[in-house]
Amino acid sequence: MTRQRPPTLILSCEHATNDLPDRYRPLLAGCIDQLDTHKGYDPGALEFARLLAARLSSSLFAGSVSRLLVDLNRSLTNHRSPVIHHPRNDLPFALKEDILARYYLPYRRQVEEAIEDNLRKEKTVLHLSIHSFTPVLDGVQRTADVGFLYDPSRAKEKEFCRKWRAGLAARDAGWRLRRNYPYRGTSDGFVTALRKKFPGQCYLGIELEINQIYPLDRKTDWLRLQHQLLESFVEVL
Numbered sequence: 001m002t003r004q005r006p007p008t009l010i011l012s013c014e015h016a017t018n019d020l021p022d023r024y025r026p027l028l029a030g031c032i033d034q035l036d037t038h039k040g041y042d043p044g045a046l047e048f049a050r051l052l053a054a055r056l057s058s059s060l061f062a063g064s065v066s067r068l069l070v071d072l073n074r075s076l077t078n079h080r081s082p083v084i085h086h087p088r089n090d091l092p093f094a095l096k097e098d099i100l101a102r103y104y105l106p107y108r109r110q111v112e113e114a115i116e117d118n119l120r121k122e123k124t125v126l127h128l129s130i131h132s133f134t135p136v137l138d139g140v141q142r143t144a145d146v147g148f149l150y151d152p153s154r155a156k157e158k159e160f161c162r163k164w165r166a167g168l169a170a171r172d173a174g175w176r177l178r179r180n181y182p183y184r185g186t187s188d189g190f191v192t193a194l195r196k197k198f199p200g201q202c203y204l205g206i207e208l209e210i211n212q213i214y215p216l217d218r219k220t221d222w223l224r225l226q227h228q229l230l231e232s233f234v235e236v237l
């Protein structure tokens, strides 16, 4: 029996870091204390992305500045600009353009080109965009440990997430696993933008969302969750 070749895997981590070059610190004077919170980066996301990349020898693209400066997961067409959307958005046009040119455009282009390059050689690319979410937002407790975000109208994404979720649940029925939570897979984001360029037959864009309570407060469970996420992911490939 012949087994289908697994799709080429591309990993990305848009909110990898809360690094902020000194020259931009004055621009964030009103919210510099948010750098160490979920508003500044996604705790744990880069750690898990690196684990996957190392185990699977995959390409990993990771952001190099805080999302407070520029949000790599937000489209230019979003009603809120990707550049410093909080607390003020009144930067000079040239400065905004400079930040986009330094960080945003090269990052988005690199990932897109990697997908295009692979699609010249391979039939299918699986792009996994790795994120984490705060356990409590605006006083409301989030009710999941892991969220699998995809476009329900894309059969391959839906099927991949169904199997991945089932594999993780089989390892530990205690994980709270949800689909398209805490955000819809079709809301604005990098994979949503890429779906407009690449058809569902050859591009699977999946966003993984992990509850930050694990990397921040529950180290033993965090290691177990990463291990089980990895195992169950490999099983579906």
Ligand SMILES: [Zn+2]
Residues within 6 Å of the ligand: 014, 015, 042, 073, 130, 131, 132
């Ligand atoms: Zn994120």
